[in-house]
Structure formats: C-alpha cells, structure tokens
Amino acid sequence: MPVFAPGLVGPALLLSAVLFCIGVAGVLLRRNAIIVFLCIELMLNAVNLTFVAVGQLYGMSGQVIVFFVMSVAAAEAAVGLAIVLSVFRHRATVDLKHANLLQG
Amino acid sequence: MLATLQAAPQSIATAASAARWLWLAVALPLAGFLINGAIAFWQPQAKRAVSLIGPGVLLGAFAVVLYVAKSVGGVHLEAPIIVRLWDWIGAGDLRIPLAFQVDQLSLVMLMIVTGVGSLIHLFSVGYMHHDAGYARYFAYLNLFVANMLVLVLGDSLPVLFIGWEGVGLCSYLLIGFWYQDKANADAGKKAFIVNRIGDFGFLVAMFILWYAVGTLSFRELAVMAAGAFEGHTALVTAATLFLILGCTGKSAQIPLYTWLPDAMAGPTPVSALIHAATMVTAGVYLVARTNVLFALAPFSSMVLAGIGAATAIFAATIGLRQYDIKKVLAYSTVSQLGYMFLGVGSGAYVAGVFHLMTHAFFKALLFLGSGSVIHAMHHAYHETHSHDDPQDMRNMGGLRKAMPVTFVLMLLATLAIAGFPLLSGFFSKDEILASTFARGHDEPVYYLFWALGMAAALCTAVYMMRLITMTFLGENRTGAKEAPHLHEAPWIMTGPLVVLGILTVAGGLFNLPAFVGGHHWLETWLEPVLAPAAAIRPALLPHGATEWALIGAAVTVALGGLWLGWRLTSRAVIVPAKQAAAETGFAKVLFHKYYVDEIYDALVVRPLLRFSESTLWKQMDQGVIDGLGVNGAGRLARGLGRVGSWLQTGQVGLYLVLFLAGALYVIHVVTR
Numbered sequence: 001m002p003v004f005a006p007g008l009v010g011p012a013l014l015l016s017a018v019l020f021c022i023g024v025a026g027v028l029l030r031r032n033a034i035i036v037f038l039c040i041e042l043m044l045n046a047v048n049l050t051f052v053a054v055g056q057l058y059g060m061s062g063q064v065i066v067f068f069v070m071s072v073a074a075a076e077a078a079v080g081l082a083i084v085l086s087v088f089r090h091r092a093t094v095d096l097k098h099a100n101l102l103q104g
Numbered sequence: 105m106l107a108t109l110q111a112a113p114q115s116i117a118t119a120a121s122a123a124r125w126l127w128l129a130v131a132l133p134l135a136g137f138l139i140n141g142a143i144a145f146w147q148p149q150a151k152r153a154v155s156l157i158g159p160g161v162l163l164g165a166f167a168v169v170l171y172v173a174k175s176v177g178g179v180h181l182e183a184p185i186i187v188r189l190w191d192w193i194g195a196g197d198l199r200i201p202l203a204f205q206v207d208q209l210s211l212v213m214l215m216i217v218t219g220v221g222s223l224i225h226l227f228s229v230g231y232m233h234h235d236a237g238y239a240r241y242f243a244y245l246n247l248f249v250a251n252m253l254v255l256v257l258g259d260s261l262p263v264l265f266i267g268w269e270g271v272g273l274c275s276y277l278l279i280g281f282w283y284q285d286k287a288n289a290d291a292g293k294k295a296f297i298v299n300r301i302g303d304f305g306f307l308v309a310m311f312i313l314w315y316a317v318g319t320l321s322f323r324e325l326a327v328m329a330a331g332a333f334e335g336h337t338a339l340v341t342a343a344t345l346f347l348i349l350g351c352t353g354k355s356a357q358i359p360l361y362t363w364l365p366d367a368m369a370g371p372t373p374v375s376a377l378i379h380a381a382t383m384v385t386a387g388v389y390l391v392a393r394t395n396v397l398f399a400l401a402p403f404s405s406m407v408l409a410g411i412g413a414a415t416a417i418f419a420a421t422i423g424l425r426q427y428d429i430k431k432v433l434a435y436s437t438v439s440q441l442g443y444m445f446l447g448v449g450s451g452a453y454v455a456g457v458f459h460l461m462t463h464a465f466f467k468a469l470l471f472l473g474s475g476s477v478i479h480a481m482h483h484a485y486h487e488t489h490s491h492d493d494p495q496d497m498r499n500m501g502g503l504r505k506a507m508p509v510t511f512v513l514m515l516l517a518t519l520a521i522a523g524f525p526l527l528s529g530f531f532s533k534d535e536i537l538a539s540t541f542a543r544g545h546d547e548p549v550y551y552l553f554w555a556l557g558m559a560a561a562l563c564t565a566v567y568m569m570r571l572i573t574m575t576f577l578g579e580n581r582t583g584a585k586e587a588p589h590l591h592e593a594p595w596i597m598t599g600p601l602v603v604l605g606i607l608t609v610a611g612g613l614f615n616l617p618a619f620v621g622g623h624h625w626l627e628t629w630l631e632p633v634l635a636p637a638a639a640i641r642p643a644l645l646p647h648g649a650t651e652w653a654l655i656g657a658a659v660t661v662a663l664g665g666l667w668l669g670w671r672l673t674s675r676a677v678i679v680p681a682k683q684a685a686a687e688t689g690f691a692k693v694l695f696h697k698y699y700v701d702e703i704y705d706a707l708v709v710r711p712l713l714r715f716s717e718s719t720l721w722k723q724m725d726q727g728v729i730d731g732l733g734v735n736g737a738g739r740l741a742r743g744l745g746r747v748g749s750w751l752q753t754g755q756v757g758l759y760l761v762l763f764l765a766g767a768l769y770v771i772h773v774v775t776r
Binding site: 099 | 753756760761
C-alpha cells in the first residue's frame with residue numbers, strides 16, 4: 001500500500017494533539033455554550049486528523065472511520081445546537097454557569 | 105388347613121384393594137364442602153340442594169366405610185394396610201407420603217365419625233333449616249368430616265396433623281358460626297388460641313421423635329421405638345409429655361380445657377358432632393395410636409391418667425351447678441374425656457377407645473336431645489317475642505309431656521352415662537375404673553386415680569339426673585303464654601335420636617365382658633394395633649371377687665347418684681332464671697367454674713397483654729424494629745445520599761474535569 005507523505009505523519013500527530021488540547025481547555029474553561037460546543041467540534045476534528053495521519057501508516061481503515069466521525073458530528077451538531085437554542089429560549093442566556101438544575 | 109393358608113393372602117389382597125376406595129370417603133365430604141361453599145356464596149337460598157348434598161355426601165362416605173369394613177373385617181390383619189396416595193414431603197432423609205393407614209383402630213374411628221356424623225347431619229337439616237347461613241353451615245360441617253377422616257386415616261404424625269389442624273379450623277369456624285354476636289366470635293378465637301398451645305406440644309413431640317427414632321410413620325414407630333429408646337427413657341418421656349400437651353388442648357383436659365365450655369356458642373349439632381363425639385376424642389385416638397410410646401414411658405402414662413382423673417372430678421363438680429343445659433353437657437364431656445384419658449393412661453387402651461365409642465353414642469344423643477329441647481324452647485319464645493334464655497334449665501321443667509320422644513331418649517342416655525347396669529356407658533366406664541384399680545397394685549398412685557374416678561362417677565350421675573329433673577320433670581316454668589307452643593321436634597330430628605338411642609342402649613355389645621357372657625369383641629378386634637404396647641406394659645384387669653366388688657361399687661355409686669340427683673333437684677324450689685337469686689357459698693364457686701377463667705385471665709392473659717403492649721409493642725416493635733430497623737435504614741440511606749449529593753454541583757465544568765481526570769487515570773492504568 002502506497003505511503004504518500006510519510007514525513008508528515010509526525011507533524012500531523014503533533015498538530016492534532018495541540019488542537020485536541022486547545023479543545024479540552026476551551027471546554028473546561030469557557031462558559032459560553034456556543035464556544036464550548038465549537039471546542040467539542042475542534043476535539044473531534046483533532047481526532048479525525050489523527051485517524052487520517054495514522055491511516056497513512058496502517059491502511060485506509062483510519063480514513064473510513066473519519067467519515068463515520070464526520071457524519072456523527074453533523075448529527076451531534078444538529079442536536080447540540082437545538083439544545084443550546086432551547087436553553088436560550090428558557091433562560092435568555094447560554095452561560096453554562098446558570099445551567100445548574102442538576103445541583104444536588 | 106391348607107385351604108385357609110392359601111385363602112389368606114388372597115383375601116388380604118382383596119381387603120387391600122377394597123381399602124383403596126377410602127380416598128372416596130374423604131373426597132366425598134370435601135366435594136360436599138366445595139359445592140355447599142359455592143352455594144353459600146352464590147345461591148344461599150337454595151336450601152333443598154344443600155339438604156340433599158350435605159347429609160348425602162356423609163351417607164356416601166359411610167357407605168364406603170361400611171364396604172371397606174366388610175372387606176377388611178373378614179380378614180385378620182396383623183399389619184395395617186397402607187394406602188399410598190402421593191408423595192407429600194421430601195427433604196433430606198425426611199420422606200413423608202400422603203398415605204392412609206387402614207387397620208382395626210382407624211376402622212372403628214371411621215365408623216364412629218361417618219356413622220354418628222351422618223345422623224348429626226340429618227338432624228341438622230331440621231335444626232338449622234330456618235337459619236340464613238344454612239349452606240355455609242353444611243359446607244363447614246362437610247369440611248370438618250373430611251378433616252376428621254384425614255386425622256383418623258393418616259399413617260404418620262404429619263398427615264394426622266393435617267387433619268388435626270383442619271378440624272381445629274372447622275371447630276373455630278363453627279363455634280363462631282353466628283359471628284354477628286361478639287361473644288360467639290370470641291369463643292371461637294379462644295378455642296383456636298388455646299388449641300395453638302397444644303399444637304405447639306404436638307410439633308415439639310414430632311421433632312423429638314424424628315430426632316430420636318428417625319421416622320414419623322406410625323407403623324415404623326411401632327416397630328422401631330422400643331429399640332431406638334432403649335436406655336433413653338428421658339427422651340421418650342419428654343416426647344410423650346409434649347404429645348400429652350397436644351392432647352390436653354384438643355381433648356379439653358386440664359390445663360387447657362377452658363375452651364370447650366365456651367365452644368357451646370356454636371349450633372347445638374356442632375356441639376354434638378365436634379365438641380362431644382368426634383374431634384375432642386382425637387387426643388384419645390392419638391394416644392391409642394402411639395400406644396407403644398406411652399408403654400415405654402410409664403411416667404407419662406401416669407401423668408396422663410392423673411390429668412384424666414383430675415379433669416374428670418373437676419369438670420363433674422362444675423357440672424353440678426350449671427344452669428345452661430349445654431354447659432352441663434359441655435362439662436360432662438370434659439369429665440368423660442377425662443375418663444378416657446384415665447383409661448389409656450392406665451394402659452387400658454381398649455377401655456379408652458370403648459368409652460370413646462359409647463360416649464360418642466350417648467353424648468351425641470344428649471346434645472341432639474338438648475338441641476331438640478332448645479329448638480322447642482326457642483320456638484316458643486320466638487312465638488311470644490320473649491327474650492328469655494331458651495337454654496336455661498330454670499326456664500324449662502315438665503317438658504316430658506310436650507316432648508315424650510326426646511324425654512325417653514335423653515333419659516336413656518342419662519342412664520347410660522351414669523353407668524346404669526347393662527347400658528353402654530356402664531360397661532365402658534366400669535372397664536376403665538377396673539383397669540385403673542388393677543394398675544394400683546403395682547403403682548399405688550392409681551388407687552387415688554380410681555377413687556377420683558369413682559367420685560366423678562357419683563357427680564356424673566347426680567348432675568345428669570339434675571338435668572333430666574329440671575328439664576323434663578316437675579311443673580313447667582317456661583311461662584303461661586309460651587307453654588302451648590312447646591312441641592316435639594320434626595321426624596328428621598327425632599329419627600337420628602332414635603338410632604342413637606338404640607346405639608346408646610346396645611353399645612355395650614361391642615365389648616361385652618366375660619362376666620355377662622361376652623367375648624370382648626372390641627378387645628380381640630383391636631389386639632393387632634395394641635400389640636406393641638401390650639408387649640411392654642399390658643393392660644391389667646381384676647379378676648374374681650375383686651372384679652365383682654368393683655362392679656358392685658360402680659353400680660351402687662351410679663344408682664345412688666341418680667337417686668340423689670333426682671331427690672335433691674325435685675325437692676329444691678326452682679324459680680325461672682329471671683327471678684333467681686344469686687348463688688352463695690361453695691355453690692357460687694362452682695357456678696363460676698372455680699374462677700379458672702378469671703385465674704387464667706389474671707395469671708396468663710393480662711400479664712401477656714401487658715408484656716406485649718409495653719415491651720413487645722412499644723419497645724421492641726416501635727423502638728427496635730421501627731426505630732432502628734425500618735426508619736434506621738432509611739435514615740442511613742438519606743445520610744449517605746446527602747454526602748453523595750455534595751458532588752452534584754450542577755456545573756458542567758466540574759463534571760468535565762472529573763470526567764477528564766477519570767479518563768486520564770484509565771489511560772494511565774491501561775498504558776502502564
């Protein structure tokens with residue numbers, strides 16, 4: 001199986017790790033639901049990048065999984081945005097600090 | 105000779121195949137219970153169907169028993185026929201089949217239960233016909249007979265115990281038959297609870313026997329008990345003493361007799377069937393059935409005879425001062441049951457069973473006769489809308505003119521129970537007293553029991569003649585308006601009375617002793633059943649001059665008592681119950697039954713209630729169970745939940761941090 005750019009695998013994995021950490025940090029630190037949501041997408045795409053890069057070494061199955069992740073992410077985006085919208089309708093804010101109904 | 109040898113196994117096989125039909129004798133009353141019960145639920149007015157089914161199933165059962173008795177009677181059975189129906193309990197070494205044991209003793213009991221039972225069912229058709237609970241009554245009565253048959257047929261103690269509990273239940277249901285009156289319901293409860301104490305003894309006895317012998321079947325007990333208890337007299341004594349406790353409950357002996365007089369709250373035919381003729385004799389039957397155990401434990405036998413003698417005299421003296429006609433008969437029953445225990449305790453099992461049989465005849469007759477009297481009295485008071493007590497003998501008197509058939513038959517039964525020569529009770533009571541006296545030669549304490557028995561016989565004759573005199577002789581005290589309404593019962597009630605009257609007179613023929621030319625038929629008949637006990641501790645009977653002296657004494661006491669009872673009562677001025685003055689002196693003590701109920705109330709019931717309320721209820725139940733157990737568990741869960749809920753801040757950020765930490769930890773563990 002041909003390897004198109006073996007030298008790029010290492011930098012690609014590094015980039016995906018950086019993107020993932022940015023996503024994690026954003027999810028943990030930001031309060032705006034939209035931003036948190038975007039950060040989750042960022043993490044997903046970091047993972048996608050990992051799959052593509054590793055797929056260069058181990059065959060095409062990594063790239064196939066990327067399509068699955070993208071389709072799930074699309075569905076998740078639709079549901080997630082709908083939730084954010086309905087939270088906004090009820091509370092007139094998307095600040096996660098105020099979404100604490102589950103407090104024990 | 106050869107022919108008889110060849111014929112013997114053949115006829116035993118025939119008898120065994122005939123005995124297989126006995127399941128029908130139990131199934132018929134059971135079916136009657138189900139059908140009558142269904143009628144009671146959905147068609148309580150359908151009295152004609154009930155009148156057919158209720159006594160009909162009993163007559164059918166009686167026919168089955170007669171058929172089996174005819175087949176078995178011609179064969180000399182050395183070992184009982186076991187009719188195995190199905191496996192009931194199997195647990196470890198314990199294997200208990202639901203099996204019936206057909207032998208000479210169970211056949212005698214079967215005949216009494218179904219025969220006397222049929223007569224009482226027929227009587228009930230007349231007695232209960234106007235009662236709203238007619239179908240319910242026959243349902244209970246059929247169920248009782250089915251259980252009683254299981255009791256006498258059971259081949260092991262647990263199967264017998266099914267019937268034992270079943271008849272207790274039916275007794276409870278029938279005592280409280282008119283449950284709208286709280287006193288009746290209370291009497292039923294009392295009978296049930298007092299019997300529970302006895303049942304506890306029965307159960308413990310079964311545990312001991314299982315532990316010591318390893319079997320609960322009567323047949324195996326008879327064979328194995330002597331070997332298993334060799335050198336363990338204490339164990340067999342304990343087992344039999346607990347059995348005695350069970351018998352004192354069911355058969356109304358000291359100290360558990362108090363329920364039986366109260367049981368008269370039920371309909372009178374019930375008193376005749378359950379509380380005189382059959383159920384209360386279950387204790388005597390049980391002792392006769394486990395005769396080998398009692399033969400192995402002479403101390404227990406002595407206790408049994410002592411209880412019997414004490415009960416006989418105790419209850420007989422109470423009977424001297426009761427005014428309720430059924431109460432007199434109830435105490436008479438307790439007293440006569442005491443005689444039976446005196447008999448079986450003295451080792452004279454045949455005499456005990458014989459008295460059981462004759463007592464079933466004459467006491468059933470007495471109770472049904474009193475039922476006939478109460479029926480007439482109730483009718484008279486009903487017509488004139490009076491609220492006087494139809495059972496109080498002070499309101500009766502002179503009934504011989506109105507009810508001649510009942511009078512003659514009850515007089516016959518009175519003479520029989522008092523031991524008038526050549527009537528049934530004379531032979532059976534005489535045999536018990538004679539064998540008690542003979543036992544006294546080896547164990548002198550039995551002389552005391554004999555003396556108590558003689559005194560009780562005197563009291564019996566006195567109170568029974570007092571009953572007859574107050575009820576039937578002299579002037580009528582019912583009231584001028586009521587007297588014309590007193591009349592004889594219908595034929596459906598007097599018919600059974602006549603049959604019982606014949607049995608009362610002729611019952612002695614079943615075991616006619618040698619001194620009147622008899623052959624001790626019952627004794628010969630029961631010999632195989634009682635052989636295990638006879639081998640260890642044979643029944644003793646006096647001979648020659650002693651025998652004649654004892655008979656002379658018994659006859660003197662009986663005739664003297666009858667004369668005394670008539671003389672004292674007919675001379676006394678009796679006024680109707682409403683105008684009667686309160687009793688004084690010792691008569692008051694007797695009238696209040698030695699205050700035994702009050703003493704039990706103060707010594708047992710009240711302390712138990714107090715203990716239950718203060719300790720068991722308020723401390724144990726409310727404090728420990730509710731406080732520590734139920735609410736404590738809830739409080740613990742709530743406390744832990746409060747601690748856990750501190751984690752639930754509702755802030756997504758915190759959840760995510762924890763999630764991340766968890767994920768990192770898992771990765772750390774997996775990749776290490």
